[in-house]
Amino acid sequence: MAENSLAGGFAAPAVNSAVAFRGIMMAMAEPGRIMPVSGGIPPRPMDSAAGVLALTLCDPTTPVGLMPSMDQPAIREWLTFHTGAPIIAPGEAEFVFGRFDEMADFTVFRQGTSEYPDRSATLVAAVASLENSGAVLRGPGIKESRALNLPDVTPFQANAALYPLGVDVVMVAGGDLVAIPRSTRVEVE
Amino acid sequence: MTDPSDTSLGDTPPEGTHDQDYNFAYLDEQTKRMIRRALLKGLAIPGYQVPFASREMPMPYGWGTGGVQVTSACLVPDDCIKVIDQGADDTTNAVSIRKFFERTAGVRTTEKTGEASLIQTRHRIPETPLEEGQILVYQVPIPEPLRFLEPRETETRKMHALEEYGLMHVKLYEDISSHGHISTAYAYPVSVEERYVMDPSPIPKFDNPKMHQCPAVQLFGAGREQRIYALPPYTDVVSLDFEDHPFTRLRNDGVCGLCGADDTYLDEVIMDDEGTRMFVCSDTDYCATRIEEAAE
Ligand SMILES: [Zn+2]
Numbered sequence: 001m002a003e004n005s006l007a008g009g010f011a012a013p014a015v016n017s018a019v020a021f022r023g024i025m026m027a028m029a030e031p032g033r034i035m036p037v038s039g040g041i042p043p044r045p046m047d048s049a050a051g052v053l054a055l056t057l058c059d060p061t062t063p064v065g066l067m068p069s070m071d072q073p074a075i076r077e078w079l080t081f082h083t084g085a086p087i088i089a090p091g092e093a094e095f096v097f098g099r100f101d102e103m104a105d106f107t108v109f110r111q112g113t114s115e116y117p118d119r120s121a122t123l124v125a126a127v128a129s130l131e132n133s134g135a136v137l138r139g140p141g142i143k144e145s146r147a148l149n150l151p152d153v154t155p156f157q158a159n160a161a162l163y164p165l166g167v168d169v170v171m172v173a174g175g176d177l178v179a180i181p182r183s184t185r186v187e188v189e
Numbered sequence: 190m191t192d193p194s195d196t197s198l199g200d201t202p203p204e205g206t207h208d209q210d211y212n213f214a215y216l217d218e219q220t221k222r223m224i225r226r227a228l229l230k231g232l233a234i235p236g237y238q239v240p241f242a243s244r245e246m247p248m249p250y251g252w253g254t255g256g257v258q259v260t261s262a263c264l265v266p267d268d269c270i271k272v273i274d275q276g277a278d279d280t281t282n283a284v285s286i287r288k289f290f291e292r293t294a295g296v297r298t299t300e301k302t303g304e305a306s307l308i309q310t311r312h313r314i315p316e317t318p319l320e321e322g323q324i325l326v327y328q329v330p331i332p333e334p335l336r337f338l339e340p341r342e343t344e345t346r347k348m349h350a351l352e353e354y355g356l357m358h359v360k361l362y363e364d365i366s367s368h369g370h371i372s373t374a375y376a377y378p379v380s381v382e383e384r385y386v387m388d389p390s391p392i393p394k395f396d397n398p399k400m401h402q403c404p405a406v407q408l409f410g411a412g413r414e415q416r417i418y419a420l421p422p423y424t425d426v427v428s429l430d431f432e433d434h435p436f437t438r439l440r441n442d443g444v445c446g447l448c449g450a451d452d453t454y455l456d457e458v459i460m461d462d463e464g465t466r467m468f469v470c471s472d473t474d475y476c477a478t479r480i481e482e483a484a485e
Contacts, residue, residue, distance in 0.1 A: 014213035015266060021225050022265045028232045029406045029421040057229075059222050114350035118230035118239045140235045140382055141421030143404075164384060168233045181233035183382070183421075 005077035008041035010055055016040070020056045027170070027179040032137040032146035034130050034178045040082075043074035049172040050097055050124045051078075057122075058083040058095055065090030065109075067098025069126075093121060100125040106155045106167045117164040120182075127151055130173045139184045147189070148178060156186040207266075207295035214261040215293040220244050224262035224417065228408060231419035236381030237349070238332050238416040246412070248289075252282055253311055253328030255410030257289070259417060260309050260326050263408070264290065269297040271305035276313040276454070276471035283311075300474050312375075314396040316453050316475040319405035321422060327390045329411035332418065334378040334388040354386050358429065365434050374439060380427050387418065387426075395438045395454045400426040443468040448479035 010016035016039035027035040042051030058064055064085040066075065075097075079085055090096045091108050103109075103125050112120030134149040139160075150156060159166040159182055166182035180186070207213055214221070220242075227241040246254040260270070272287045274280040278300040286309060287298045299305050302317040309326040319325060335345045338356050348354070357378065364371050371377075377394035381387050389397060390409060400407065400420065407420040420426060430436035441455040446467035453475060455468040470476035 013218060017218065017221070018213060018265050021221075022263065025225070025228060025232070025263065026406070028229045029419075031421075057222055057226055059219055061219075061223070062226070115346045116240075117234050117237060118227070120230075122229070140424040141232070143423045164234050164237060168229070183233060183235060 005043070005074060005081050008043070008051065008078065009082045010039050013055075017056045020052045024053060024056060024170070024177065024179075027177055028141075028168070028181060030141045030146075031139065031180055031184040032132065032142060032148045032178060034132065034176050036175050037177060038175055043072070043078050045126070046070055046075055046078075046097065047126050047172040048175045049177040050126065052175075053124055053170060053172070053177065054079060054083055054085075054095070054097070058085040060084040060086070062094045063088045063092060065093030065096040065121075067096065067102040069099045069102060070097045095122050095124060097124045098126070100127050100151050100171065104152060104155050106159045106169070109167050111162065111165045111167065114165065117166075120165065121167045123167050123169045125169055125171050127171050127173050130171060130176050130178050134189055136187045136189060137180070137184050138187070141181075142184070148180075150180075150186065153186045153188055156180055156184070160185050208292045211293045213266075213294055214264045214290065215246075216244065216258065216261045220258075221262045224258055227417045228259065228262065228419060231408070231417050232406075232421050234385075235420050235424050236379075236385030236387040236418060238418045241415055241417050243412045243415040248285065251330075253286065253309070253410075254412030255414075255417075256309050256311070256326050256328035256412075257286060257410075258412060259408050259410035260290065260307060261294075263307065263324060263326070264294045264296060266295060268294075268306045269299050269304055271299050271302065271308045271474075272310075273308065273313060273315070273472075273474075274311045276315075276456075277473045279473065301478070302474055312391050312393075313454070313471060314392055314399045316450075316470070316472040317478075318399075319403055321404040323405040325403075325405050325407045327392075327407065327409045329388070329390045329409050329416070330413070331376075332388055332409065332411040332414050332416040334376075334386050349385060352384070354380075357386060358431075361429060362431060365431070370434065370437070371430075378429050380429060381420065382425050383427075386429070389426075393439070393454055394428065394436075395440045397426075397428045397436070398438065402426075441468055445470045445476060448476045448483070450476070450479060 023035040023037040037052040040052040040055045109121035168181040227239040272283040274283040302315040307324045311328045375391040428436040444451045453470045456471045
């Protein structure tokens with residue numbers, strides 16, 4: 001096992017995960033709002049925000065999928081050591097980690113069922129940067145509208161059209177994350 | 190394990206620290222992760238009831254164990270929490286829950302709605318308007334708004350999936366034809382973002398309009414029934430009604446005998462042995478604040 005797979009976990013798990021979860025929860029409650037999270041350092045190329053999310057939410061009961069950019073021994077070992085989450089095919093997973101361009105067809109991931117729409121994937125998608133400009137977001141959690149530099153609006157529009165089915169997306173860049181749940185309606189600027 | 194809300198255990202730990210006999214905010218990490226995942230899905234699908242595996246808590250179900258578990262999963266050490274029971278901060282139930290989180294999470298507590306970052310409530314929404322960044326956690330006894338029409342969970346789940354809410358409307362309309370108005374005064378059903386019909390917990394229907402486009406995050410926990418649901422800020426929450434019988438808020442007609450408010454939800458209380466009655470604000474913090482302000 002590589003040395004760095006043991007490092008980078010939460011120093012104080014109960015408090016670190018509580019603070020990180022609050023950031024993630026407020027991000028999901030207010031789509032398009034960019035939230036910093038901290039406390040964990042995964043191996044590169046995984047962004048620290050993605051690592052913090054994994055430490056906070058993943059465990060042996062949550063199968064995780066890795067897209068090719070993240071499917072590397074150091075990341076596998078780190079996730080396994082710190083979360084115990086089984087790593088399976090992305091199409092079956094509850095949490096999927098990758099770069100946005102690898103995940104742009106959201107329909108290949110778990111969409112939930114009409115009786116249990118919560119049984120759907122959460123995509124943790126790395127992007128180059130996050131800023132509040134560009135595409136216009138509307139829906140629950142947003143007072144009137146909020147702007148976000150989405151790399152592409154098409155998959156988000158298709159996803160929202162499936163509501164209440166669909167995936168929930170958390171985009172990460174460095175230590176920042178932003179959520180676009182299926183309830184968010186997206187328009188080009 | 191001893192009961193962390195037991196006030197005979199001695200002083201609560203110093204501010205900013207929690208009792209090291211307990212994990213932060215009492216629940217173990219795996220349970221909190223499971224609740225946290227359910228909360229995120231609940232926020233992503235407003236008004237939809239997410240199943241979760243409720244844990245035994247060191248208090249009876251009637252004490253809002255669902256709300257306590259949701260609060261436990263959300264708390265951070267910097268929080269300042271307020272707990273209300275039917276609008277009052279000083280009932281045994283509210284005091285015990287506040288004590289529980291003081292001890293197990295080391296958080297500050299308050300009775301002032303405006304000072305609280307997280308408010309756990311049983312059956313009321315504070316009169317002071319909630320603000321962005323605040324979290325309101327509801328204790329829910331029966332999360333399923335269709336339960337009185339259909340006892341089987343498999344059937345109600347199908348009804349929600351297919352948006353089969355016709356029977357619900359028929360039942361409400363029948364209520365109007367027999368009473369001249371909709372008699373349901375508590376737990377009056379709402380429609381969330383024109384998709385899911387949701388039980389707002391047994392708040393008076395007077396409080397229903399406060400849920401609509403509320404700037405705060407609203408989280409609902411039902412312990413015995415093992416359901417979590419949520420409303421993000423600025424979500425459309427509309428009480429079910431009919432064109433010829435629009436929704437009305439309903440409150441006891443009168444003014445508060447203590448602070449004179451004529452626009453709050455009132456409780457009728459008996460003042461003395463002769464049975465003298467008086468209306469007072471159900472929200473004790475709101476009432477006390479108005480009295481203080483009038484004295485200045
Ligand atoms: Zn009053």
